[in-house]
Amino acid sequence: MEGKKITIKKLIAGALVAAAVVRISYPYVMEKYTVMEQYIYEDNGEIQDNPYIGFAADARHINAAEGTSLVYVGLLWSDFEKEEGVYDFETLEEEYYLGRWKEEGKNVVLRFVCDCPGDEAHLDIPRWLYEKTRDGKRYDNSYGMGYSPNYENEYFIECYEKAVKALGDRYGNDDFISYVEMGAIGHWGEWHIKKGEGLVPMPSEETCTRYIKAFADAFPKAKILLRRPYSVGVEYGAGVYNDMTGEEDSTTEWLSWIKEGGVHKGEKYNLNYTANPDIWKSSPVGGEFTSSHSFNNMFVRNIDRTVKLVKDSHMTFIGPKAPLSDDFEKYEDGALKVLRYVGYRYRASELKLTRNLLSGVIKLELKITNDGAAPIYFDKKVVLYVKKVKGNTSSEDLSSYERIETDIDLKSLYGNGTSATAKITLNEKYKKGEVPKIYVAIEDVEKNEISIKMPMDVETLDGAYLLTGN
Numbered sequence: 001m002e003g004k005k006i007t008i009k010k011l012i013a014g015a016l017v018a019a020a021v022v023r024i025s026y027p028y029v030m031e032k033y034t035v036m037e038q039y040i041y042e043d044n045g046e047i048q049d050n051p052y053i054g055f056a057a058d059a060r061h062i063n064a065a066e067g068t069s070l071v072y073v074g075l076l077w078s079d080f081e082k083e084e085g086v087y088d089f090e091t092l093e094e095e096y097y098l099g100r101w102k103e104e105g106k107n108v109v110l111r112f113v114c115d116c117p118g119d120e121a122h123l124d125i126p127r128w129l130y131e132k133t134r135d136g137k138r139y140d141n142s143y144g145m146g147y148s149p150n151y152e153n154e155y156f157i158e159c160y161e162k163a164v165k166a167l168g169d170r171y172g173n174d175d176f177i178s179y180v181e182m183g184a185i186g187h188w189g190e191w192h193i194k195k196g197e198g199l200v201p202m203p204s205e206e207t208c209t210r211y212i213k214a215f216a217d218a219f220p221k222a223k224i225l226l227r228r229p230y231s232v233g234v235e236y237g238a239g240v241y242n243d244m245t246g247e248e249d250s251t252t253e254w255l256s257w258i259k260e261g262g263v264h265k266g267e268k269y270n271l272n273y274t275a276n277p278d279i280w281k282s283s284p285v286g287g288e289f290t291s292s293h294s295f296n297n298m299f300v301r302n303i304d305r306t307v308k309l310v311k312d313s314h315m316t317f318i319g320p321k322a323p324l325s326d327d328f329e330k331y332e333d334g335a336l337k338v339l340r341y342v343g344y345r346y347r348a349s350e351l352k353l354t355r356n357l358l359s360g361v362i363k364l365e366l367k368i369t370n371d372g373a374a375p376i377y378f379d380k381k382v383v384l385y386v387k388k389v390k391g392n393t394s395s396e397d398l399s400s401y402e403r404i405e406t407d408i409d410l411k412s413l414y415g416n417g418t419s420a421t422a423k424i425t426l427n428e429k430y431k432k433g434e435v436p437k438i439y440v441a442i443e444d445v446e447k448n449e450i451s452i453k454m455p456m457d458v459e460t461l462d463g464a465y466l467l468t469g470n
Contacts, residue, residue, distance in 0.1 A: 033358045037435070039351040039468055041456055043371050047336050048453040052178055052378060053343025055335075056109045056286075056319030059096040064324035070178075071101050072109045072320040074189075076116065076124045077163065084128050084159070087166045102176050109286065109317060110222075111183040112164065112215075114151075117144030125149055129159055137199050143187055148194075151185055151203040151211075160184065161214045168218020175221045175378060179286060179317065181241050182226050182233075184211045190243060191227040191271075192264075201267035208232045208271065223284050223377055229258050231272040239283035245318055246298040247290040251309045280314035280374050281414045287313075288321040295323050299334030306334070311341040314374045314415070318342060345372030346410060347454040348440045349419060351467045355435065362426040366406065366440065366467075370413035371455075379445040380452060382408040385464050386426060387437040398462045401439065403448075410442070437469030 049069050057064035059071035073096050081087055093099055101108070116124050121138065123130055124146065130136075133156055136149035149156060171177050183189020185208065193199050203211075209232045216224055216236045225239040240258065244250035256262075261275035279285070289298060298306045310318070318338075323331045349369035355362050368382055385401035406422035413420055426436070441464035442452035450463035459466040 034354055034356050036352065036354045037468070039353070041348050041350065041458065041467075043345070043347055044455045044457045046455050047339045048455060050343070050452050051105070052107055052376060053316055053372075053374075054318075054339060055322040055324055055342075056288075056317045057322070057324050058320040059098070059101060059108070061325070062097065065097070065101065065106070067324065067328065068319075069106055070109055070317050070319065071096070071106050072111075073098075074111050074113055074116075074183075074320070077112065077114050077129075077160075078124050078126050080167075081126050081129075081159075081163055084126070085162070087163065089170055107178040108171075108176060109179045109181060109319065110167075110177050111181040111189050112167075113183045113189040114160075114185070115146055115148050115187050115189075117146045117187055119144060121145050123147050125156075129156065135200070137197075139194070139197055139199060141194060141197055143194060146187070148187070148199040150200040152200070152207055157207070157210055160211070164214040164218050168215075172219040172221065177219060177222050178378070179284060180215050180219055180222050180224050181286060182212055182215060182224055182238070184215075186227075188243070189227075191230070193266075195267055202264075202269060202271065204269040205230075205232050205271055209235075212236055212238070225284060225286050228254070228264060228271075229261070229273045229276060229279065230264070231274040234274050234276075237283050239285055240279060240287075241285065242287035242313060242315075244290045244292070245287045245313070245315070246306050246309060247292050248305060248309065250290070251313065255312060280316075282377075284316040284377050285314050285374065286317045287315065288319055289323075291321065295327055295331050299323060299331035299338070303334040303337060307337050307341060310338050311373055315341075316343045316374050316377070341373040343372055343374055344370055344376045344410070344413075344415065345455060346370050346376075346413070346442060346452060347456050348465065348467060351438075353435065353438075353468060360428065362436075364424045364426065364438070365421055366408075366424070367419050367421045368408050368410070368413065369417060369419040370410070370415045371417055372415045375411050375414050376452075377411065380410050380442050381445055382406045382410065382422065383441050383443050383464075384424065385439040385441065385461075387469060396461075398439070398464060401437075435469045438467045439464035440467055441465065 051069050055068050056070035056072040057068045059065055059073050065071045114125050133153050135153055136147055138147050186192045193202050224236050225241045226233045229240055242254050257273045259277045262273045264271040323335045328335055350367040352365040384404040385398050388402050408420045408422050439461055441450045444451050454465055456465050
């Protein structure tokens with residue numbers, strides 16, 4: 001099925017033109033002997049499994065992760081470095097199936113956690129580190145039970161920096177780990193410590209910068225996200241994540257920090273927020289659904305509210321708490337409505353094709369539109385495939401097509417219908433009245449492999465989408 005076609009012809013009167021006139025009036029004749037065709041392509045409304053966006057399943061849960069392009073790894077420091085300087089990559093990769101997910105082309109959301117409240121007394125930092133510092137405090141409060149360390153301790157920070165560097169040496173050379181939610185500090189890695197419990201307060205801005213810098217240096221190809229729009233993250237282009245997604249009051253307050261700025265008041269240090277209402281245009285927004293509401297509440301009874309909160313947040317991914325596996329089937333209608341506003345949604349929306357019937361030169365104007373709620377934050381390129389006049393024209397794959405890269409920058413298409421147009425001239429001569437077959441695709445920059453699906457109801461070939469031609 002092709003896009004809707006509109007044809008406009010410009011022909012000068014008369015069947016013949018003297019050769020001398022053609023030569024003298026060449027530009028004029030070339031302008032007039034043209035046929036312009038316009039094709040319009042609509043969004044088909046389908047939700048596709050595309051890289052870097054959507055629900056992020058817990059990487060340990062195979063059934064859930066098989067249905068997502070993103071997996072979530074919540075790494076406890078106590079599990080990763082049981083002995084000082086000995087990093088247990090083998091257990092990490094086995095427990096989270098990292099080899100399998102990388103082979104399947106999935107990407108990772110990583111959060112490194114030092115304090116995760118639970119039902120029993122425990123440590124989430126290595127015991128050897130606890131024995132060498134002992135300047136934090138165990139707690140048993142409304143959050144649960146656990147140990148909150150002293151994040152200002154110099155030895156603690158140095159050990160943290162070494163552990164993060166080891167992670168980066170192993171996984172930081174590509175975008176397999178695409179997003180780093182800057183946990184490390186606070187309960188659940190959410191950058192807050194319960195006040196009035198006698199726990200060591202949140203660290204200073206200077207110290208927080210060291211925690212961020214460690215991950216930014218170790219994972220130069222990943223995008224860093226902070227729980228709130230902290231000023232210390234501006235230098236690193238940090239995005240934000242909201243672990244209360246779907247809860248109206250908390251999300252509204254969180255959005256106000258992004259829009260207006262403010263300050264996170266601590267018992268010892270204050271941490272400033274930097275107002276950046278358009279943060280999503282350059283940095284990703286993530287998080288997970290709140291545990292304070294049931295899925296039935298968020299995806300059935302109050303689905304319109306949930307969609308609005310996600311849409312207003314311009315989220316790129318949500319997880320690991322999300323309706324996945326059996327829950328997805330149960331709440332599919334609501335989940336699909338939410339996913340419509342999670343991440344990018346690129347498609348070809350218009351093609352203008354001008355053919356000169358004398359020269360055979362064809363000029364193309366291709367418009368790419370993003371109907372999603374956010375852009376992509378990784379480099380991809382829009383490519384055209386044009387059927388060759390000569391060569392292996394009988395092949396049924398893209399090898400028989402000329403590959404033409406466009407200059408469209410997908411990262412600058414921020415969503416909500418923003419578009420960009422590429423102008424291309426095909427200098428090869430085609431038979432009078434003939435339009436070559438033309439496909440469009442979005443590919444990886446380095447691998448030149450088609451990687452992104454588009455919501456278009458047209459014929460496809462090897463993942464590319466037919467625009468026009470026979």
